[in-house]
Each structure stands twice: as C-alpha cells, then as structure tokens.
Amino acid sequence: MRIENSFIPVEGVGETTERRLWGEGVTTWEAFDPAADVAGVGPTTADRIESFIAEALTHLDDGDAAYFDRTFPSGERWRLYENFREGTCFFDIETTGLDEHRDRVTTVSFHRDGETTTLVAGDDLTADRLREQFADADLLATFNGARFDVPFLESSFDIEIDTPHLDLMYPCRRVGLSGGLKPIETEIGIDRDRPDLSGRDAVRLWRQYERGDEDALDHLVSYNREDTENLRTLADVVCERLHEDVFVGDAPGR
Template sequence: TFSHAPGIGPAAEAKIKAKGYAHWQSVLDKPDDLPLGAKTSSSLCEILARSQSALQQNDIQFFVDHLATKEQWRILATYFDRLSYFDIETSGLSYDAYVTCVACYHKGKVYTYINGENLDDFLDLLEEVDLLVSFNGSSFDVPFMLRTYHIPEFPCPHIDLRWQCYHQAHRGGLKQIEHTLNINRPDDLQGVDGAEAVWLWFRWKQYQDQKARERLLRYCAADVLTLQLVTASLLKNLDVSVETPGHEELWALLDAAL
C-alpha cells in the first residue's frame, strides 16, 4: 500500500497503481513518472524509503504509527507468527477498580498473572513481545495497565483488534463477534462474562476459593486464545491465509496455563 504517505488517498493510490507501480521499490526506481505533484511525489518517496528501512529493521512500531487503522490488517498479516495476544480482568468498572489478572498468549504458550502474586512479571514479558494484540485494549486494557505500572507507555507496539473487526462490519463485544465468526469456547466457559469474572475475583479475594481463582484465569486465558482465531478469521476474509492450532490443541493450553 501507498496510503500511509501524506496526501495519498484512495484516488491517488489508484492512479499510482494504474501507472504500473506495484510496490515500494518501483516508485523509488522511477519517481519522475509518478502521476502526482512534485511535493506529493517527494513526500511519497521519503515515506517509502523509511518504510523499506523499517521493514528490514523489523520496526513494527513505524507501521503501527503510520498506517491507518483500516490498513493495519497488513501488519497483522505480515507479522502473524510474531503476534502476542493479551487481555485483563478488573475488579469492576468504578473509578477505583484495579487489574485482577492478566493473560498473554505469547510464542505458543499462555502466561497468566494475578494481582497480589506475580502481576509485575507481565512487564518483563512485554520486553520480549514484538507486537501486542488486544480487543478494545486502546480504551480499556492498556490504560488500566499503564496506571497499574505507573508507566507512560508499553515497551512494544500494540494493535486493537476491535477496530479491525469494525472495518469488517463486526460490531459488539468479543463474545458476540466470536459467535458471528463461528468460534466456540469450551463448554465450561460458555456464558462466562466480565461480570462473572468480577464475582470470581471476589470469591478468591475474600474466601481463597481455589476453584474461583482457576475459573477466573481460565476465562481470561480463553480470551487471548480466541483473539488469535479472530485475527485469523479477519485475515481470511481479506484472502490472507495463516495457520493456527486446531481448536482441541488450542484449548489444551488453558489447562497448562493454570
């Protein structure tokens, strides 16, 4: 795509491609033939040169910063094998609510973190993450975590899958979108939602209910596993084929995470 360059909208991009420019290098090789004004041509060449450099250096943050949200599926497709998925649960939605647990699906393994035990360890894992993916994380998960850790930003780039769903006309919460995409959670987690997650935390916090603790972590872990399936489904709709574990193999990771 050329759309991440200043002044390049759908019409200008169509003109560029109609002129025979198929990729970034073709523009850089013959900039004088671009069907654009001199200033726009110059800025296009500048951003494409930076794009090539970023691609070679695995600077994913560059593309997250420069591609519009509706084009960020290209990042997900390019780096699919290096994506890490995360989700949090909280004690509620009030002003004084806090993070109760975190799950992250990273390099084929599910990591779980719980308040009062190992929550700070998630920061160490983030140092290993190439690209973090969430659902509604820009508005919810990330701000909560930044307040929890008293840091200005995560040490890795982040993409919110909610907006990728939005651009494919999928509305609602994660569970609703999973249903639309025919993604089914294990039977024991059918119907579990954020409200129950709050109650499960209360049971663990107040009564040391081990079953409640395990169910809470299992529910949070299921969220990050389904995020990979949702990502793969969205890419499939754009004719991008990626490989994911089978459902049985994926759900087996839930038990290993506890």
C-alpha cells in the same frame, strides 16, 4: 496485506491515489516507477513516495514496528499485522470492576507465538512482570484495549505501555462486526469451552477465590486465557477480510 503494499503513509497519497496505484499494477514498493503516469501522482508526490520507500525499507529490515505505527494513519494500523504477526502479543485483563481508580486487576493473560502466560494478583502480577511481557513484543493486540485494558494497567501499576497497539475492535467495525467480543466470536465461528461465562462471572470467580475457592481461580484463569487466545483467530480473520476489501478488491487478480 503487508506493509510493502501500502503507499498511504506518504504525504499527498490518500485512499483514492493508493487505489489508483494498485489499479495500475503498482501493488508493492518494488513495483513503483516514479516515471509512470498515474493520476494524482505528480513529480512532487512521486519524489515523496520514493523517499518514503527508501526510509521505510530500512525500518522494515530492522523490524521497527514503532516506525510504522507512527507513519501509518491510526485507522490503517491493521496493515502492520501480517509483517509482525509472529511478534504480536495478544493480551486481555480481568478486573473487579470498570473503574481503574477503585477496582483491581485480577489476572492478565498474554498469548504470543503459540504460548500463553497468565499473571495473577497476589502472586506474580507485578509491574516488572508486565514490563517484561510488553518489552519483548513488536505489536500488541487487544479488543477494546485502547479504552480499557491499557489505561487500567497503566493506572494500576504505574507503568507506561508504548508498544504499537492494534485494538481489534476498530478493524472489526470496518468489516461489519459490532458489539462485544463474545458475540463477534460467535458470528465468525469461534467456539468456547465455557460460552456461558461472562465478565460478571469473572468478578464472581475472583471473589470466590478470595474466600478460599481454588477451583474458582482455575476457572477464572481458563476464561481469561481463552479470551486472549481467541484474539489471535479474530485478528487473522478480520485482517484477511480487510485485505480482501481494501487491497484485493481494488487490484483484481493480485
């Protein structure tokens, strides 16, 4: 589903009215006719839709993901993904624990446009390198990053991460995928090279590396990179399921 299929950012247009528009064949902004007779769309709402489309088209042409991040309801942020897929930065962090004020970030991996970069504490994991990664992204994608990864990085490195953010945990729940990332991966058929490793192992591997075991760091980086790269597949699967449930299911044949 693309941004251009959406009318829900408009004041006075909720899920029901949006479905009515789709049901009448108004499945894109281009197809909207303010004179059309659609239940729930009176003259005032029609004017608002027209104004929104005119403004939104300009921002879409400019590739302004932040505009749509502000205007779409938070629960509908997944609709930005198809338009900004190529500019999406998937990222995941590993830490020595769960307390952002006491524990350390050990590795951070970023996956974008087919390339994966990993920053390591004590080497190249710095505030400036983190800012560089986030500054070039249209959209961030994580799993539980809104509650964990983002605040942990902001607290640990005194940075502000204000790039539009799609936390995939919430779209997953909408399509019935609950629990942690690893069980969800298994459920949708994502295979791992080391399915036996967990977050606890990530902490153990870092401690081993601190004691001089270079192989442990290699295993940790591999684990972190796999977490990050798998987010791309997860986003593709979940957003496609939501497309089928939300859009195609209400507009047969489209």
